[in-house]
Amino acid sequence: MxxxxxxxxxxxxxxxxxxxxxxxxxxxxxxxxxEEFREAEPAGEDQPGATTAPAGDLRTGTPQGMTSQDVEARSRLGRFITMTALPGDRLALIANARENEAPDDLVAALERLPEGTRYQTVSEVWAALGHRNETTRW
Structure with a gap:
């Protein structure tokens, strides 16, 4: 069959x-x-290549009030403080960072946090460490 x-x-x-x-x-x-006729043609020999930053300044998703280095550093901090530690105080954050094998410089920064304060978010921890968070637009 x-x-x-x-x-x-x-x-x-x-x-x-x-x-x-x-x-x-x-x-x-x-x-x-x-369709073949809709595909972009490559730049000619005497023409610059296509870029996402035509003015020469690469625009990123950096929020207002922060630099891209600030965003990257806060993100690095957030990778080692998990949501299970929040809300938490200084000791809980340090313990959580050590469990997640945080680098020594991050643990040392967390050890400088004041005692007796509970932090709800990584942004609050970041601000308590003396850094700036993004500003909101109204």
Whole structure:
């Protein structure tokens, strides 16, 4: 017994599979979803390449009131203080950071936090360490 499509002829099945090949296989396998005439042409030899920063200044998602270095440093702090430690005081934050194998400089910074204060978020810990958080726009 031969198995095959009972609804279409083999020629129609082949034609239908060609029509959806770009959707099934994606653009990297020769079946691009984009028509050839819509693809961007590369820059010429005497032209600059395409850039996401046409004015030369790369615009990032840095919030107002912080530098990209501040954002990266706060993110680094947040990687070693998990949500299970928050809300928490100085000792809970230090213990959690050590459990997560935080670098010595982060543990030393947490040890400088004042005692008796409970922190709700990593941003509050960051501010208590003497850094600035983003400013809100009203």
């Amino acid at each position: 031969e198995r095959g499509s009972s609804k279409h002829a083999p020629r129609v099945d082949d034609q239908m599979s060609q029509e959806v090949r770009g959707l099934v296989q994606g653009p990297g396998t020769g079946g691009s979803r984009v």
